[in-house]
Amino acid sequence: MGGDNAPKMVIAGINRLLERHIDARFLLYGDESALAPLVSKFAKVQDHVEIRHTNVVIANDVKPSSALRNGRDSSMRKAIDAVASGEAQGVVSAGNTGALMGMAKFVLRTLPGIERPAIAGMGPSMRGRFVMLDLGANVECSAQNLVQFAVMGEVFAKRVLRLSRPSVGLLNIGEEHLKGNESVKKAAAILQSSNLGIDFHGFVEGNDILEGTVDVIVIDGFTGNIALKSMEGAARLYARAIREALSSSLIARLGALLAWPALSKVRKRFDPRLYNGAMFLGLNGVCVKSHGSSDAVGFANAVSAAIDLIADGVNDGIKEDFAFIQPTGRNGLQVVTGS
């Protein structure tokens, strides 16, 4: 029920998703009177969904704490509960991010060894795709948190991006080891000295994200969120300026017409809907947040991200990695070398 275009884009999104994942099945939590007519519109969807009625919805301005206290019968909470009970393998929502994270953390709990879950997102770089975390779940992060994000991000890059040896970078304001805040400096020291088996590149700067200098970018949620949205803003400004330029004169329009097939490839490559789906990593269950203003194409991609996390066993990978790691207090994470 969450998101600007819900529930229509959810059903239309599932309809699209089924083209790629023909045997996916869905439990739809929400208002049956709104969902049933939509489902019956899409013949293909009908056999893949089961509506679970509830008319309690978490509004977008509700605080996580209040959602936790008063939202037990909400569509969002019930969908998360279905993951906890094992009835579903993952949950996708376009609703209130804070409430989703708060309830998912409370209901699903974090995986062993993970202090705090992180929000991870993928994007296109000059060399391929990158994954970046945290994108906003944790405003302040300790060095330990960042190291845990690095481990989770590396598992994701191996399993979902299919990279045999992904490189990991810590986002900072310079490449020298003297720069940055205490958390990134300590995290770098841990990642450099540990035998976690991670290909740690060191510090990277803002422009390195899209240059594809590394495959995994690790940063606190405050900076990560602002960096991501700044890049989105830059892409939007640039795209708009080009669009305006190409319609600014008759000759420019003719040129645009000729160049159109080539230019629309660029537009498709950077279509933000392709990368819709903020993945909550570190939870005992798969949870993906779709952008609130998503349409069916975007929502299908958020669901697809959840299916990837499930099918590629990202949580199993994280569990395996953390089974070899034990927290040692002051020095952060360490690989257990004995039994």
Add this chain to the structure above:
Amino acid sequence: MGGDNAPKMVIAGINRLLERHIDARFLLYGDESALAPLVSKFAKVQDHVEIRHTNVVIANDVKPSSALRNGRDSSMRKAIDAVASGEAQGVVSAGNTGALMGMAKFVLRTLPGIERPAIAGMGPSMRGRFVMLDLGANVECSAQNLVQFAVMGEVFAKRVLRLSRPSVGLLNIGEEHLKGNESVKKAAAILQSSNLGIDFHGFVEGNDILEGTVDVIVIDGFTGNIALKSMEGAARLYARAIREALSSSLIARLGALLAWPALSKVRKRFDPRLYNGAMFLGLNGVCVKSHGSSDAVGFANAVSAAIDLIADGVNDGIKEDFAFIQPTGRNGLQVVTGS
């Protein structure tokens, strides 16, 4: 002597600058044997410069503390000293940023009421131009620091951007007052409740920077630096993808040829050299850092930024504003209403 293309681009930059500012005069600190032949190449420059010989140069990897201790005879330090003594009104360097900030802070001192200087930069937005600070001088910032940056940024926007009532926003990960770290939350509370006379818009997000939602963007130097470089990276990726697309086929190339005049306007509008010049605000003197990889066009713009700061009396404006403000400890800044 600082920067990849120095000292040639400095002299060539001055040559360009003199087209706009015919009566500007320069003290050139550096190796006379390198500078003199270059100066004699540009007839126009010759009458506007005076070479002050020194062959001590602050290298790019020198720490600020070591530059302070051992760099007294360096070209950078001597140029700053010339501002302190009043012989020059501003200093521009393309060298080591940390050393420049460290020495400028030590030699010039901060303006009354300013705890820490900030690095400010301008850029093009959908609605005009914005100024953003801090871009990397202060990794961690208190609420007080951020409020002081807001005041300085507003003065800059009034005097240099010529806006009668610039709007000021605090960069955050959401617009709700509950979001963000302690510093931004406290700074917002101070800016909202104070009668500083600032048009405080509240929180803005990463994408708002280039959307031009506000004229002045205030943030700590860690996040600000990363946001700025992330946007630069996005613009570069986008520009490259478009360039590649436009040369991907014969028809696309023909289209590009026709659309070229329109597209090159976009390129010119977003040319990063136009906005070269990181301005150190809050010091008792004008100090501008040019990008290290700058060419003559970029360097001329950095010098032009310094001239604007001087001619528009930005430091006088900051002094005036802070004369009405007194620090009150816990609550941050407050306007003195009595005498």
